[in-house]
Amino acid sequence: MDIPSAAPRDFSATNFLSRKSFVIGLSVIALLLLSTSPFYASRYTVVLLTTIFMYIVLTVSWTLFSGPTGYVSLAPAAFFGAGVYTSALMGFVLPLPAIIVLGGLVSSCLALVVGALTLRLRGIYFVMFTFGLVELLLHFILWWEVNITGTTGRVVPTLDNTTVYYLMLSILVAVILTAYFIKKSRFGLALQSIGECEEAAAHTGVHVTALKVTTFAVSAFFMGTAGAVMATRWTYIDPRIAFNLTLSFLPVLMAIFGGMGQLYGPILGAAIFTYLEEFLITRFPYYYMLIFGIIMVISILYLSDGLVGLVQKLWNRSWRVKHADT
């Protein structure tokens, strides 16, 4: 388990440069392929990719906050739902870009309030509160719609698949860049210090409350924008569709499956997880949950650091074999 952290760093310039240019090159190729795929890929692929992008956005933004700090938030569904509802309420009023940004901002504000109230809670209490938040919002809006507006559910103006695809891809790129720069910065270091020993972080000059609440809000922003975009794919939404608890659990599972030590972990985890689910549903409609469950159990038992841990283990092994004769 400790192999990744115990492995000596290679500071030699050539190795560093080649690794960096490799990652940049790969990202550019991936981005080129993804940004042109609506021209040659099938309609099904485009829709599936959009779903994968959505899960990557949720998982990366979840990991942005919960990964380093260790505060396990089950609020993604609340922030996603807030974005969905913003889209539903403003769909016929505001232009599309404004709706998406507004969806993000509404979620951020929600996160600021919730964060200021609850981020002093540690461990299981924080988990339970964020879990409760989804239910609270769901039932509050249900109550509001039944008693105040007298409606349930709303119609959302729809967009064509390609537009939704490009919007989601843009949010995906934005969230990955944000996560990358936070991780590389001093704030990334501070977030990690909070996760490892919050008390010592505070006594080393880190304004832990401000940092936690702000990062929580940044993470919620991207979830909100994703919700605002996805709402347009559903035509009709009601509170139970918007605030779906599955969307709170899946990002957590995907992040664990992918591994949180590296930025590519949650990306890989979400992509493979979503594809696997889709593949199993279409091929084995009757056994899909069973197979899926077995895969989850195996990966938790044997991949304690997720796919990242596996990749690093294989990498170290091949590196050792290559250098064994020196």
Added chain:
Amino acid sequence: MPILEGKEVTKYFGGLAAVSRVDFSVEQGQVVGLIGPNGAGKTTLFNLISAALKPKSGSIKFKGTDITDLTPYKICRMGVARTFQTVKVFPKMEAIDNVMLGSFFGVLRGMSSSEAFGRASEILEFVGLEEAKATPAKDLTLSNQKRLEVARALATNPELLLLDEIMAGLNQTEVAQAMDLITRIREKGITIIMIEHVMRAIMSLCDRIIVLHHGRKLAEGTPQEVASSEQVIRVYLGEKRHAGSK
């Protein structure tokens, strides 16, 4: 003007007075020892000074400014750094990153990454951990983890350093190294308050000693005065043949 001044500082845990109306005053450049039996309120007093806890009553002033109601990060940035009785390093972070956090956040004027890296490297060298730069803190020995905590505290540019039992659990050689480190920190002009049970260290390093007992200040004075005080011998030091390891 004293660098640190406490008036009637009081803290209750439930009905128990952990620290009760304690006055203290520390002059710039001094090394002050804080001793007393377990449960006397020494660490609680550190927690009150560094704002980990809020006092029930009384006031604490740092360089004439009232810091009683401030939060830990502000007090750290003002120039009061601390270590912990039970080691609290960031276990998975490399030693250099532990220290860099202090350079980034513990100072009033922010610095660039390369500046922070340079300073953190110097400080690691100062405490004798230059070899362990890239080692995750959890893989260091207890003695080295304690040095790392001191390094992290020094990275915040403190004027006052609170050391909570940095010699507990160390062997003779390591105690000697820690004593040398404290002397060198003092030579930088940093004021030190240290909680310690190693009497040899306390007696040779401190200018003044404060003795706490049941949350109250029992005695205060030079090491000689404290060591010869009847009361202190009775509650803490024990009979003469046990007093210190001289």
